[in-house]
Amino acid sequence: MSQPILLLNCGSSSIKYQLLQTDTQQPTAMGIVQRVGQGSSTLDHETGGQKFHLDQDFANHTEAMAAVVAMFHEHGPALDEVIAVGHRTVHGGDTFQESVLIDDAVIATLIELSDLAPLHNPPAIAGIEAAMLVLPNVPHVAIFDTAFFSTLPPEAYTYAIDREVTARYGIRKYGFHGTSHQYVSQKVAEFLDRPLSELKTIVCHLGNGASISAVDGGVAVETSMGLTPLAGLVMGTRSGDVDPGLHKFLGSKGMSLDDIDTSLNKQSGMLGLCGFTDMRDVATEIAAGNADAKLARDVYVHRLVSYIGAYIAILGGVDAVCFTAGVGENAAHIRGPVIERLKGMGFELDVAANEQRSTEAREISTPDSKVHVLVIPTNEELAMARETMAVIGR
Numbered sequence: 001m002s003q004p005i006l007l008l009n010c011g012s013s014s015i016k017y018q019l020l021q022t023d024t025q026q027p028t029a030m031g032i033v034q035r036v037g038q039g040s041s042t043l044d045h046e047t048g049g050q051k052f053h054l055d056q057d058f059a060n061h062t063e064a065m066a067a068v069v070a071m072f073h074e075h076g077p078a079l080d081e082v083i084a085v086g087h088r089t090v091h092g093g094d095t096f097q098e099s100v101l102i103d104d105a106v107i108a109t110l111i112e113l114s115d116l117a118p119l120h121n122p123p124a125i126a127g128i129e130a131a132m133l134v135l136p137n138v139p140h141v142a143i144f145d146t147a148f149f150s151t152l153p154p155e156a157y158t159y160a161i162d163r164e165v166t167a168r169y170g171i172r173k174y175g176f177h178g179t180s181h182q183y184v185s186q187k188v189a190e191f192l193d194r195p196l197s198e199l200k201t202i203v204c205h206l207g208n209g210a211s212i213s214a215v216d217g218g219v220a221v222e223t224s225m226g227l228t229p230l231a232g233l234v235m236g237t238r239s240g241d242v243d244p245g246l247h248k249f250l251g252s253k254g255m256s257l258d259d260i261d262t263s264l265n266k267q268s269g270m271l272g273l274c275g276f277t278d279m280r281d282v283a284t285e286i287a288a289g290n291a292d293a294k295l296a297r298d299v300y301v302h303r304l305v306s307y308i309g310a311y312i313a314i315l316g317g318v319d320a321v322c323f324t325a326g327v328g329e330n331a332a333h334i335r336g337p338v339i340e341r342l343k344g345m346g347f348e349l350d351v352a353a354n355e356q357r358s359t360e361a362r363e364i365s366t367p368d369s370k371v372h373v374l375v376i377p378t379n380e381e382l383a384m385a386r387e388t389m390a391v392i393g394r
């Protein structure tokens, strides 16, 4: 008998959801709410080959969740057979090293942790509370982006700042997108038909948010996001790494801490550099001769190359570098220059394979390449469904 699980990924301004059948591991419905709290929101719902669209302003995630539930009621599938709900929860802090069954105490801790992920945790909490109202009699499970990185060694997660400050506030590198990094690193082993325990892998999760990880024998040893999901790579609207002195400098020019935080999180990255966040637009602009777009891509590639080089050193060599998520799976014009620049380290790009469009896992390096370069689609929802099953089976 089919047993559906509902999976919710409440982002800062979006809700992505899937109803996934545990027997086939396939979704029977999926959808996305965009621009929550930003005016002119939309809801797109898909089931049984049919698509439904709604234009309606949702002031917050609670309102948006109510509309999602109404969509299920009106167009199906029915939610009454749902056996569990899995919630993507970005920041687990020091408290949660693995997925947990959500109760009042868990919600209270998540509220405390909102400080550390102000863009991500409050929407997740709103999603949890709204879903619990609609489905009060099934288990709800929190799956943390940070969990996979709880294995980072102290020298990787410790910031070189006053240790008393560190201890007082629980400051450390946490890392994010862990569900994706873990899923994809396992897929790399399957693709290469080699034991995970013997593989050194670098996973580049390049979506709107972007992060990179070094995985040694299935264990995460380094990653680019930090205390918050602002650190590391250049992203759609986030700066990634900047000089920590920037805050004081901008403060001295009259910007408040909130102004600076908003600027670095929402008006930086590709958007700040060239006015476009979507890599398809960036490619079109570069082709049309837009110098800002060209520089933006160069900065993006440069940062990524420097991280890959560093992680090869940390791993003491690498078997595979894998690209995943929206940009990683689709943007040949990012992957190509990254791998070309790693030629000196034995990487050989198969140009035709890189250009080929596909939704399948594939290799884009030549047989001569010293390192396998792979493109593997991530599936955070499937990984979340498995986690949810594991927790309710405990």
Ligand SMILES: Nc1ncnc2c1ncn2[C@@H]1O[C@H](COP(=O)(O)OP(=O)(O)O)[C@@H](O)[C@H]1O
Residues within 6 Å of the ligand: 206, 207, 208, 209, 236, 277, 278, 279, 280, 325, 326, 327, 330, 331
């Ligand atoms: N065909 C494509 N070519 C280039 N980039 C793409 C393509 N499709 C998606 N992207 C990029 O992927 C991004 C979204 O990635 P995704 O992993 O869905 O992000 P998130 O989960 O953080 O919302 C888009 O902003 C865009 O830059």
Ligand SMILES: CC(=O)OP(=O)(O)O
Residues within 6 Å of the ligand: 011, 090, 120, 145, 176, 177, 207, 208, 209, 210, 229
């Ligand atoms: C943690 C994070 O950056 O998530 P997202 O890419 O969904 O914004």
Ligand SMILES: [Mg+2]
Residues within 6 Å of the ligand: 207, 208, 325
């Ligand atoms: Mg994502």
